[in-house]
Amino acid sequence: MLTYVLDSEDLADVRFAVSPVAEMVLSLRALRDPGRFPLQLGWVRAVQPKLQELDWDVLRWLVNDTMGSPDFLTPRPTSPLTQLTDELDIIANVDPDTFNEQLAAVHGELPEGLSTTTVVEALKHYWQTMMAPYWSRMRTLLSADISYRGHVLTQYGTGAMLNGLGPAITYADGLLKVDRVAAISRTEKINGRGLVLQPTLFGPHAVIPFDPGADPLLGYPPRGQANLWSVAEPPSHQDLAQLIGTPRARILDLLTHPRTTTDLAGELQVTPSAVSQHLQLLRRTGLVEPQRIGKQVLYRPTELAALLTGTDLSR
Structure with a gap:
């Protein structure tokens, strides 16, 4: 003891x-x-x-x-x-x-x-x-x-x-x-x-x-x-898209590193305001979090998002 x-x-x-x-x-x-x-x-x-x-x-x-x-x-x-x-x-x-x-x-x-x-x-x-x-x-x-x-x-x-x-x-x-x-x-x-x-x-x-x-x-x-081990594998991309919507699932795919709204909009070929709406919903549901660096706001996935997507956040 x-x-x-x-x-x-x-x-x-x-x-x-x-x-x-x-x-x-x-x-x-x-x-x-x-x-x-x-x-x-x-x-x-x-x-x-x-x-x-x-x-x-x-x-x-x-x-x-x-x-x-x-x-x-x-x-x-x-x-x-x-x-x-x-x-x-x-x-x-x-x-x-x-x-x-x-x-x-x-x-x-x-x-x-x-x-x-x-x-x-x-x-x-x-x-x-x-x-x-x-x-x-x-x-x-x-x-x-x-x-x-x-x-x-x-x-x-x-x-x-x-x-x-x-x-x-x-x-x-x-x-x-x-x-x-x-x-x-x-x-x-x-x-x-x-x-x-x-x-x-x-x-x-x-x-x-x-x-x-x-x-x-x-x-x-x-x-x-x-x-902890009751679910053997994370959901497939198709399952995740059905759960949160294809645009938001695509945003999570792109967040392999912190990115700005403008950067994501360029990748998705949509307007920054459209991306911003998706990011705000992802933030409210605990799937992304903002990080301010100077005048820029970068978004990154949370641990909950990593669990859903099978992403390793430690690297």
């Missing part, structure tokens, strides 16, 4: 984040022992044909027999909008002494031939092969859970929100207790460092840092996982 001690200032500084690289590293647990992750068997089955393409000479050292991983592989995220490339850059620049010490602590030995370069390259290949085709669906669920927890926090308070994170997590009188995570119990004070709450699909009960004294982080199981 891990017990985090929070004072009133710590409770006010609790924050949420999503980590693409943590989901990737933790997903190795499900491949290693699928029986512990029944809610993710849909993903495990889907990626089975691709397992032989991966660099297991490196990947097998990223999680040990008890499902522990070096903390440098899961840098504490700072935002629900954390990008994979930023996290891989952090891993690539890990101090060599930290790299060696944490690998040795997790495995009891230092693997030969491993470096930050080989680890990052193996993870990049793993992401494109195993995670990218499914990440929009995963991230949408994780983001939706954060929105729900935020609602609970504002309506009922931090204590109620913490007590609802999962069966292995309980909070009372300044003590946040996390069960089923460590053979040796420990107690750590937050001491103003901030507690980051991170929904993760590959807990399954909770996730904590491997090293005692690491920056406070708690991974918890998000709501709605039972239905």
Whole structure:
């Protein structure tokens, strides 16, 4: 068990984040022992044909027999909008002494031939092969859970929100207790460092840092996982066009990168006002969002749109 001690200032500084690289590293647990992750068997089955393409000479050292991983592989995220490339850059620049010490602590030995370069390259290949085709669906669920927890926090308070994170997590009188995570119990004070709450699909009960004294982080199981893989494939273009209309489906197709109304009008050979009407409807229904850069307003698809179209927003 891990017990985090929070004072009133710590409770006010609790924050949420999503980590693409943590989901990737933790997903190795499900491949290693699928029986512990029944809610993710849909993903495990889907990626089975691709397992032989991966660099297991490196990947097998990223999680040990008890499902522990070096903390440098899961840098504490700072935002629900954390990008994979930023996290891989952090891993690539890990101090060599930290790299060696944490690998040795997790495995009891230092693997030969491993470096930050080989680890990052193996993870990049793993992401494109195993995670990218499914990440929009995963991230949408994780983001939706954060929105729900935020609602609970504002309506009922931090204590109620913490007590609802999962069966292995309980909070009372300044003590946040996390069960089923460590053979040796420990107690750590937050001491103003901030507690980051991170929904993760590959807990399954909770996730904590491997090293005692690491920056406070708690991974918890998000709501709605039972239905995550109920739809095997995104709808076809024809299905999407019937749902939202052909012009609006075409606009979503064109938003492979942020674009202006004028740019889209040129592509579609219609007037900017016609495109603007479609964009406003797409915005009201949560499928696009505006981004102002100087005097220009660019539009990009939301995670909901990415889920509908099967687009990977992480690239």
